[in-house]
Amino acid sequence: MPVISAPQEFNEEELYVDLRSVLGHPLYLKCEGFNFAGSVKLKAAEEMISAAEKDGILTPGSTLVESSSGNLGVALSVIAANRGYQFLCVTDSRCNRSTRRLMEALGSQVHIIAGPDAESGFLGARIDYVRQLVASDPRYVWLNQHSNPNNWVAHYRTTAPAIARQFPKLDILFVGAGTTGTLMGCSRFFREYEKRVRIVAVDSVGSVTFGGPSGTRMIPGLGTGVRPALLDESLVDEVIHVPEADTVRTCHQLARRGFLFGGSTGTVVGAAGKWLADHTAGDELTAVAIAPDLGERYLDTLYQSDWVRGLYGDDVLDELAVGTGSM
Numbered sequence: 321m322p323v324i325s326a327p328q329e330f331n332e333e334e335l336y337v338d339l340r341s342v343l344g345h346p347l348y349l350k351c352e353g354f355n356f357a358g359s360v361k362l363k364a365a366e367e368m369i370s371a372a373e374k375d376g377i378l379t380p381g382s383t384l385v386e387s388s389s390g391n392l393g394v395a396l397s398v399i400a401a402n403r404g405y406q407f408l409c410v411t412d413s414r415c416n417r418s419t420r421r422l423m424e425a426l427g428s429q430v431h432i433i434a435g436p437d438a439e440s441g442f443l444g445a446r447i448d449y450v451r452q453l454v455a456s457d458p459r460y461v462w463l464n465q466h467s468n469p470n471n472w473v474a475h476y477r478t479t480a481p482a483i484a485r486q487f488p489k490l491d492i493l494f495v496g497a498g499t500t501g502t503l504m505g506c507s508r509f510f511r512e513y514e515k516r517v518r519i520v521a522v523d524s525v526g527s528v529t530f531g532g533p534s535g536t537r538m539i540p541g542l543g544t545g546v547r548p549a550l551l552d553e554s555l556v557d558e559v560i561h562v563p564e565a566d567t568v569r570t571c572h573q574l575a576r577r578g579f580l581f582g583g584s585t586g587t588v589v590g591a592a593g594k595w596l597a598d599h600t601a602g603d604e605l606t607a608v609a610i611a612p613d614l615g616e617r618y619l620d621t622l623y624q625s626d627w628v629r630g631l632y633g634d635d636v637l638d639e640l641a642v643g644t645g646s647m
């Protein structure tokens with residue numbers, strides 16, 4: 321029985337959903353949304369804050385500032401509230417309303433960047449704003465999830481060993497790429513301890529992370545408009561890009577089975593399902609994918625019919641409508 325006295329002390333590390341009946345292929349989905357921040361980012365937030373405290377960068381009276389598409393912002397809000405720091409989250413207009421409200425409820429301030437930078441997109445515009453803040457007042461401390469090694473160290477220390485413990489015969493791991501903290505932490509761990517594990521990175525079409533052309537992306541979590549400083553492509557065996565319309569379809573397919581996940585989970589599961597279908601040995605492999613969060617924060621977007629149809633077309637969910645009720 322876990323008993324905790326601080327919200328960041330608990331992470332569910334042992335919950336997997338067997339998706340064989342949904343995908344027609346075996347895939348174990350590691351669920352990272354069951355903690356007090358509701359996402360995998362609690363681990364990165366805890367690792368980065370603890371390291372900054374240890375190094376004397378973060379001291380009583382500091383104000384944390386961070387660029388986040390939402391989930392790291394919530395995670396930092398949870399820990400900042402618990403440890404008595406102020407926190408200012410710089411996000412953009414794609415951040416879910418409920419995520420923003422969550423941060424505010426936890427006592428954080430939220431600054432929304434309304435428009436993208438012409439070259440570096442929303443992420444570039446957010447980072448420019450954070451840089452200006454940090455230059456304006458020495459009390460601001462920017463942990464910078466995009467380049468902070470403790471972001472990947474968190475997953476090297478926790479997520480990857482937890483998967484290895486449950487699946488000693490793991491063949492293939494599918495990981496979504498945002499800052500690439502989860503991806504780099506897991507791939508470094510498996511390169512070191514279990515080289516045979518194939519690491520497949522999953523990204524959104526329109527993301528420049530792996531060198532693709534930049535395009536409009538509306539679902540937060542995965543993908544970047546600026547290549548992540550943490551990424552070492554030599555640690556990745558394969559990259560799959562998923563169009564957002566497919567992400568939406570997969571999310572709804574899972575929801576029809578009672579599993580309400582966030583957008584990046586739909587992206588990763590969609591990619592993994594296709595990979596397993598395309599490879600004849602797929603059914604014999606032990607395959608795991610990581611689900612970074614749950615779906616409640618996406619009720620006004622991914623799970624809202626006007627939002628979905630307006631962005632991806634009237635027929636995007638047609639295949640799902642047959643015999644499964646309306647959206």
Ligand SMILES: Cc1ncc(COP(=O)(O)O)c(C=O)c1O
Pocket residue numbers: 359361389390391392496497498499500501502503540541542582583584585612613
């Ligand atoms: C929902 C969601 N999925 C995926 C990711 C990507 O994780 P990482 O930044 O470790 O690459 C994030 C990061 O914020 C996220 O919020």
